[in-house]
Every structure is written in structure tokens, then in C-alpha cells.
Amino acid sequence: MDLTLHVWRQKSREAQGQFVDYKAAGISPDASFLEMLDVVNETLVEKGEEPIHFEHDCREGICGSCGMMINGVAHGPIGGTATCQLHMRHFKDGDEVWIEPWRARSFPVIKDLIVDRSPLDKIIQAGGFISVNTGAAIEANSLPISKTTQELAMDAAECIQCGACVAQCPNGAAQLFTAAKVSHLGLLPQGQPERYERVLKMVDVMEEYFGSCTLFRECEAVCPKEISVKFIARMNRDYLAAKIRAPKEAAAVAE
Numbered sequence: 001m002d003l004t005l006h007v008w009r010q011k012s013r014e015a016q017g018q019f020v021d022y023k024a025a026g027i028s029p030d031a032s033f034l035e036m037l038d039v040v041n042e043t044l045v046e047k048g049e050e051p052i053h054f055e056h057d058c059r060e061g062i063c064g065s066c067g068m069m070i071n072g073v074a075h076g077p078i079g080g081t082a083t084c085q086l087h088m089r090h091f092k093d094g095d096e097v098w099i100e101p102w103r104a105r106s107f108p109v110i111k112d113l114i115v116d117r118s119p120l121d122k123i124i125q126a127g128g129f130i131s132v133n134t135g136a137a138i139e140a141n142s143l144p145i146s147k148t149t150q151e152l153a154m155d156a157a158e159c160i161q162c163g164a165c166v167a168q169c170p171n172g173a174a175q176l177f178t179a180a181k182v183s184h185l186g187l188l189p190q191g192q193p194e195r196y197e198r199v200l201k202m203v204d205v206m207e208e209y210f211g212s213c214t215l216f217r218e219c220e221a222v223c224p225k226e227i228s229v230k231f232i233a234r235m236n237r238d239y240l241a242a243k244i245r246a247p248k249e250a251a252a253v254a255e
Contacts, residue, residue, distance in 0.1 A: 001026075001027050001028075001029060001088065001091070001092075001093040001094075002023065002024065002025045002026070002027070002093060002094065003023075003024040003027065003036075003091060003093075003094070003095050003096070003097055004021060004022075004023060004024075004094075004095075004096045004097070005021065005022045005023070005024055005040065005096075005097050005099060006019045006020075006021055006096065006097070006098045006099065007019065007020055007021075007022060007052055007099045007112070007113075008020075008099065008100045008101060008112065008113065009052070009112055010101075010109050010111060010112055011111060012110075012111060013108050013109060013110060013116075017109065019098070022040055022044075022052075024036055024039065024040050026039075027039060027088050028088065029087070029088050029089035030087060030088070030089065031087065031088050032059070032084055032085065032086065032087055032088070033070070033076065033083050033084070033086040033087070033088065034054070034056055034059060034066060034083065034084050036088055037052060037054060040052065052112055052113065053111045053112035053113060053114050054066070054068060054112065054113040054114060055067075055113070055114045056084060058084070059084040060084065060085070061081070061082040061084060061085040061160075061224060062160060063160065064082065064160030064161045064162035064163075064224075065162070066082055066083040066084040066162075067082070067083055067102060067162045067163055067164055067167065068083055068099055068100065068101060068102070068113045069098075069099070069100040069101065069102065069103060069167065070083070070086070070097065070098070070099055071097060071098050072098065073168070073222060074102070074164035074165075074167045074168040074222040075162075075164055075222055075224055076090070077090060078090055079221065079222070079226070080223075080224060080225070080226045081224055082160070082162065082224040085224075099113065100113070101113045101114065101115045102115045102117075102163055102164075102166070102167035103167055104163075104166045104167050104169075104172040105172055105211075106119045106166060106172055106174070106209050106210050107119075107163060107166065107167065115163075117161075117163050119174075119209040119210065120161055120163060120166075120174065120177060122205050122209065123174065123177070123178055123181065123202050123205050123206050123209075124161075124181060124202075125205075126201040126202050126204070126205040127182075127194070127197070127198035127199070127200075127201040127202040128181045128182075128185070128198075128202060129185075130185060130190050130191055130194065131193075131194060132190070143189045143190070145188065145189065149187055149188070152183075152187055153183070153184050153187040153188050154184070155227065155228070156179075156180045156181075156183040156184035156187070156227065156231055157180070157184035158180075158225040158227060159177060159180035159181065159184075159223075159225060159227055160224065160225060161177065162224060163177070164219075164222045164223060164224065165177055165218075165219030165220075165222065165223055166210060166219075167222075168218040168219060168221070168222040169211065169213075169216060169218050169219055170214075170216055170218065171211035171212055171213065171214060171216075172210055172211040173210055173211045173212055173213040173214075173219070174206050174209070174210040175206070175213040175219070175232045175235070176219040176220065176223065176227060176229060176231070176232060178202055178203065178206045178235065179231035179232040179234065179235035180227050180231055181202065182198060182199050182202055182203075182231075182234075182235045182238065183231045183234050183235060185198065186198065186199065186234075186238060195238065196238065196241065196242035196245055196246075197242070199235060199238045199239050199242050200239065200242045200243070200246070203235070203239050213232060215229070215232075217229055
């Protein structure tokens with residue numbers, strides 16, 4: 001199959017970007033979207049031109065590094081799929097495909113389709129962890145956890161930090177990402193001691209870098225792991241509870 005690509009090219013964060021047209025010829029319908037870009041890049045290198053820069057690693061829908069806007073949709077037209085797992089059979093011979101980097105103020109372009117997603121790391125650094133003393137692992141069955149809680153925690157833990165939720169949101173909000181990271185720890189017994197301190201710290205950092213959620217639900221629609229916005233409601237409940245608890249705990253310490 002042959003396609004016409006309109007690819008965003010931008011040499012640096014400060015440079016002026018623009019769309020550049022390329023021909024993708026003889027592409028197998030069984031190729032992934034990134035493999036198609038590899039073919040185009042091989043042609044560019046042979047011509048002595050600079051290849052299209054894009055981020056990737058595992059190419060198995062696990063690492064979350066491959067995100068880009070495809071025809072205006074984060075990760076492309078197929079729901080529940082990362083860009084690396086999107087196959088060319090979902091396009092038609094002769095199609096025009098517009099390829100852009102994540103479009104969000106909090107994700108400045110580094111080069112071409114690569115953006116700086118470090119604000120997501122700052123949210124994790126604020127509280128996306130459990131503080132424990134190191135030592136021998138305890139017996140796995142010493143902390144009984146219900147199957148319902150296990151499955152819910154795993155649903156949240158599926159987040160791969162790709163940033164599609166931010167890129168697709170009209171407000172550039174990161175509530176779905178933050179809620180997933182808050183919830184998968186807050187649901188488990190190991191995360192209970194720091195549960196309310198965690199949500200306060202992570203939400204405060206989130207609000208510093210990202211926009212506010214007004215429940216467009218675009219985040220849920222493009223999430224490659226289909227994480228539910230119900231986790232946002234759960235995070236909001238924990239955040240309100242933490243705000244109420246904080247003054248009382250401070251007063252208790254003062255006494």
C-alpha cells in the first residue's frame with residue numbers, strides 16, 4: 001500500500017516547526033505504524049536527508065514511549081492501542097496521514113515527534129512510591145487482599161505513562177494519569193500509611209504543570225490501556241479527605 005504522510009518536523013524546542021510531505025511506498029498492511037516510519041526513514045537516509053525523529057523502545061505496547069498524534073487522535077484511530085501496536089491494515093491504500101507530536105503546553109517539542117514528558121516524572125517523584133524498610137521479603141499470603149481490590153489495583157497499575165491522556169485533553173489535564181498512579185498504590189495495604197500524604201503531594205505537583213479536568217473524557221477514549229475515569233473520582237475523594245484530615249492531624253501534633 002502507498003500513503004502520503006504529512007509529518008511535523010521541528011529541529012529544536014526553539015525552532016519553528018512545519019509539516020513536511022513524504023511518500024510511504026510499498027508498505028505491508030501487516031507492518032506496524034513504527035515499522036512504516038522505519039521504511040520511510042531508510043529511504044530518507046539513502047537520499048542523504050535527516051530521518052524523522054520519534055521515540056520508541058519496546059514496540060510491544062508496554063513502555064509508553066511511542067506516542068504521537070495520528071490524524072488528530074492520540075495513538076491513532078484504534079482504541080486501546082499504543083502507536084507501536086497500530087497496524088497499517090487499519091489504513092487504506094492512498095490515504096493521507098497527518099502525524100504530529102503530543103500537543104500540550106506541558107510537553108514541549110524536543111525534536112520532530114519527540115516531546116519532553118518530564119512533568120509526568122515530577123508527579124511520580126512527589127509521591128508515586130511506597131516507603132518501606134529494606135529486608136527479606138515477607139510471606140506473600142501474610143497480607144490477604146480481596147480479589148476485587150487486586151483487580152482494581154491492577155487496572156490502575158496498567159498505566160504506561162505515555163501521556164496520551166494529556167495530549168488529547170482540550171485542557172491538557174493529567175488527572176487520569178495521576179489518578180491511576182495514586183489509586184494503584186492507595187488501594188493496596190502497603191500503600192495505606194502514606195495514602196493521604198501521597199495524594200496531596202501528587203495532586204499539588206499535577207496542578208502546577210497541567211490543566212484542570214472538566215470531564216471531557218477524551219483521556220479515557222484514547223488511553224491505550226483503557227483506564228477508566230472512575231479513578232479520577234476516587235482520587236478526588238481521597239484528596240478531599242486528605243484536605244480535611246491535614247488540619248486535624250496538625251492540631252493533634254501541636255497538642
